[in-house]
Amino acid sequence: MSKSTEALEVAVAEVIANKNSDGSPGSARQRANIDRAFSRILKIAAPRIRHFIRQYGLSAFHEDAEQVCAIAVHRAIEAYDPTKAKFTTFLNWQIRGELQSLRFRLMTDQRPSARKVEAVTITIHAGTTTPDGEETSLEALVEDEEALERTERAASDHLAHETCAALLDAYVEAERKAGIEQLRKRARARRPKRDMREARPDLPVSFRAHLAGPDPEELAALHERLERDRAIIERSLFSGDTREALSLDTSLTRERIRQIVRRASKQLARLVQTDPRFAMLAEQAGLERAGAPAEKPTPAPAQAGILPAMHQPHNRAITVSKPAERPADAPHELDVPVAALIPQQPGRLSL
Incomplete structure (x- = not known):
């Protein structure tokens, strides 16, 4: 060896x-x-x-x-x-x-x-000419021209997916905080249990110390509902598949899912505008709104005048003329109230 x-x-x-x-x-x-x-x-x-x-x-x-x-x-x-x-x-x-x-x-x-077949192996870096007569290499000819576009598209899809996940996390966290605060208020408003009141009759009526936190069962139901809503929003709002969202919970109707998604879309839009983590999204949305074609201003409604609308068919037979001027030497007519021309009867007061 x-x-x-x-x-x-x-x-x-x-x-x-x-x-x-x-x-x-x-x-x-x-x-x-x-x-x-x-x-x-x-x-x-x-x-x-x-x-x-x-x-x-x-x-x-x-x-x-x-x-x-x-x-x-x-x-x-x-x-x-x-x-x-x-x-x-x-x-x-x-x-x-x-x-x-x-x-x-x-x-x-x-x-x-x-x-x-007398095949010959050549290096990929060997020189050749293009159909236009330009000198190039075989490596340049086999280059995938769509690779950059596919890479950018995949990166864009990945960033969009991560952004949607972050938005959903922020929405669920905000809803969880609001729901827990609501449960705490409900717990503080509840009266103490009867057995505790019987054991401690000296406690004041406003005693709520033993109910400082929310009910664990209600808290678990809140978490379960939020996770269900998250899955529904992710499939219905971002994926557009309402049928799959309906399959997550058969007790929900299509109208109820529409309400959940509509409420979530408003909350997500508010988060984009207020949360600094999504400042770039808000800025991009503002740029898109600025680049959109401006809407035509709504014309103000025409004010109603004294004269009738002459362009209407039912007013075409009406003729409006300027009143004749009164001569300077014409006697002035007295403006007498109508009540003065009515003969007064005894026992009645004329106005």
Whole structure:
């Protein structure tokens, strides 16, 4: 047995000794010992790895070949069985398999099927020309032009989902605080129980000390209702799936779900305007409102005048003319009240 084979056996034994039998990661010291032993295995097997890389003609892809050889060392350690063979045997076969796979991936023209059609492997960085005659590389031709758009869309969807979740959390927390405060007020307004009143007749009528907190059953019902409302709002308001919201609680009608969602939408809009955490949302909403087309102002209603509306069909036959001017030498008529022209009867008072 050579010195390298003995050193590999010792290093592999150290790796196996620091691994847990149940497959758990182990402590930090165990992981450090495993990393140290693995580095020693790579150092001992380095000449063997270089030999196989040259043998398989992968010297031009030395970095990729070293990476797959490191993977081969991992797999050899996992498959090692000292009762069947030495570790060098497992290591040699794993390295050969990984390098052969890499060779087929990088140089497809080495396969028998490729040799029949005289296929040639070229690098992706090789120069070529576009249909317009411009020089470029194959890497630029296979570039996915829609990758950036898909990435931005996915990031936008993720941010929108996180924002909706934060809004729902803020809404549920506000509703929980309001509900707990309501339960506390109701508890303070309740009278003490009869058995306590009978045991302590000296207590004043306004004694409420034993009911300082809300009823636990009512509190649990409040939490359950809020969680149900959260699920309904999330599915009905953000997803638009009212049918799925109805399936969450069969006792609720479509009208009741509409009321829950409508109330929640108003509260969420108020939170966006008042909560500093959603200041960017409020600013964006303001920008969108500013960029929207301005609504036409509603014309003020025409004031009713003394003259009839001449544009109406039923007033077309009416003629309105200016009254004739009175001559300067015409005698002035006296304005006599109508009551003065009525003859007075005895016994009646004339106004």
